[in-house]
Amino acid sequence: MVQHRVGLIVPSSNVTVETELPALLRRQPGTEFTFHASRMRMTAVTPAGLAAMNVQRERCVIEVADTGPDVILYACLVALMAGEAGEHHRVEALIAEQLATGESRSLVRSSAGALVEAVKVLGAKRIAVVTPYLNPLAEKVVRYLEHEGVEVADFRALGVEDNREVACIPGDRVIGAARSLDLTGVDALVLSACVQMPSLDLIQQVEHEFGLPVLSAATAGAFSILRSLGIPSNIAGAGSLLASGDRHYTSAELESAR
Structure with a gap:
């Protein structure tokens, strides 16, 4: 059975993404996943709290990259959507650039994207x-x-x-x-x-x-992780998005969706 490592960058007070995302991806037949998180300090979901959290991103990228993940998810949707239009594109590109300098080939996704x-x-x-x-x-x-x-x-x-x-x-x-x-x-x-x-x-x-x-946000995150790894989603009981069976999306389709 193929095993994949998933890196998560999460707010320090978040407990749900590390519950729901593993629960979803472990229903995916034929694949095993392990999950490895680094945390950014945040308790108040306010513009000031989110801004203070986002500046911790680079440290978390370095920490989670040390686990050698196949894909990293920046798992705080509002932290990016509260920013400028298209912020998820900018942040995903910055993380990818930082990873590249450390010769990491981890794929990058965000909850917002x-x-x-x-x-x-x-x-x-x-x-x-x-x-x-x-x-x-x-x-x-x-x-x-x-x-x-x-x-x-x-x-x-x-x-x-x-x-x-x-x-x-x-x-x-x-x-x-x-x-x-x-x-x-x-x-x-x-x-x-x-x-x-x-x-x-x-x-x-x-x-x-x-x-x-x-x-x-959780089912979308699971979908994006699977598609980034080239795995067609086949997860029952979590909505039609993830129950798409053997449908393969081309890279062009996925990029246009982002």
């Missing part, structure tokens, strides 16, 4: 989004997605500033936010635009309820 990629691969032009953030940050996420050519028809911001509390948001609150959205003409629902807000156990249920593709 993975969500954009997944929405576009689904062919979704108009989406709805649930976020845990304060409203000003949620609005930045919406503007970021719209700059990437994705219309956000409606969104909900749950208004949680403490990143530790984001991990404790109950599922019924997430589903309630989703049910309050106007889904008229929507092609897909992003149930959690945050790798810290738990939603994995809800995705299949909500997809069945609403009859449209449902994804999250």
Whole structure:
């Protein structure tokens, strides 16, 4: 069985991405994954807190690169989407450049880029989004997605500033936010635009309820990791994005989605 190493760069207070991402990728048949994380100090999901966290990126890249990962995921979506338009392209390129100077061949992905990629691969032009953030940050996420050519028809911001509390948001609150959205003409629902807000156990249920593709930052991250490694996703019970079976996407398709 083929084994792959996944490097994660995560906020220090994040506990969900290291739960949901392994749970997803370990359902992928025929492949084993190990996970190796480095942490950036952050507890408050505010512009100041995110800026202070982002300056720790280079140290974390060096640390996680020492494990020899096949792919590295910069796992904080809002840290990039709260920045300038197209920030995930810039940060992924900077990480790749830093890795190259150390002769590392690790592939680079980000949660922000993975969500954009997944929405576009689904062919979704108009989406709805649930976020845990304060409203000003949620609005930045919406503007970021719209700059990437994705219309956000409606969104909900749950208004949680403490990143530790984001991990404790109950599922019924997430589903309630989703049910309050106007889904008229929507092609897909992003149930959690945050790798810290738990939603994995809800995705299949909500997809069945609403009859449209449902994804999250975690499922998008898993999808992007698999595709970067050339592995067709075949993960059951986590939404239609990851249940695409033997569908192979060309490198041109994936690059255009990013």
